[in-house]
Amino acid sequence: MSRRPFEEIIAEHGRAVMRVCRALVDRDDAEDAWAETFLAAMRAYPRLRPQSNVRGWLVTIAHRKALDQLRGEARRPELRSELPEIVVPDETPDTDALRAALDTLAPKQRGAVVYRHLADLPYDEVGRRLGCSAIAARRNAADGIAKLRRQLEEGKRR
């Protein structure tokens, strides 16, 4: 069984993996986590079983790589300095505020929101990852979104 060119895997999943990384860590760390995720995936790709759930596999790696960044274990400063620093004002100032709001959710709500609404995983898989049913995963996601909306609306009023 032959595999599709790895570039197609990036085209299909790269954006969702970036949303997950961005939800877990700041922009610099998210860039590193994304690159480390696809590097690890590329390393293992020839051995991946053809029927594998690629999105779920990548999200699992991304989660781990983002946590590595938080722990400061995987920084590659030598590489960062090689890349040209493009001086553009940050166009997404809301992202870090949203990430902070995500961090205030109960763990299952946060997990459900990230896996469902940023990684686009189906509810039964979200449930498996969180150790609950698909129905509970759906409720956690809805509760999490409702809480986020309240928080952000209050934040705007202040």
Next chain:
Amino acid sequence: MSNGDRFLEDFRAAFMDERAERRSRARLVALAESEEILDVAYRTMESPLGPLLLAATSTGLVRVAFDREDHDAVLGRLARDVSPRMLAAPRRLDLAARQLDEYFARKRKRFDLPIDLRLARGFRRTVIARLPEIPYGSTSSYAALAARAGNAAAVRAAASACSHNPLPLVVPCHRVVRSDGGIGEYLGGTDAKRALLAMEASA
């Protein structure tokens, strides 16, 4: 649309980051190169014969494909026959692209770059390895090529090797024509073959 859907859309959009995507992608290419797991790098380029796909392994240029070969199909076969660890990463193809530009501008008569002939096997490979000996601006016949490759009787096999040349243009199979004066097959089409021979003859 309900208020909730709108909020969700904005929420997702807030985590989209095109600049981060570009930068992290560049980082991935650099890391994959340095870890030597980028088995096939590829890019496309414009040419007078239409878009060309260029692909290279760490050994050298492994495939040049014309638009009519269907680039996606060619990439799929490279994934199967070489490795699926492929990225659109133009840097490895810089030299090949520059030399092709010079060739089409009539400023280059021979290619000087590392090539990887792994996609041609057996007698086909022997035939293809002899093609660069045919000088710019001249032609040879399939019969002469078969003899040069060590099997004068294998004229059809020599023609087949040319029509399956993985590196057209760079390895000049377009300079081989039929003994009866016919133009012969070409991956890029017979019009492209005629155009190349006319270009070389007038340079």
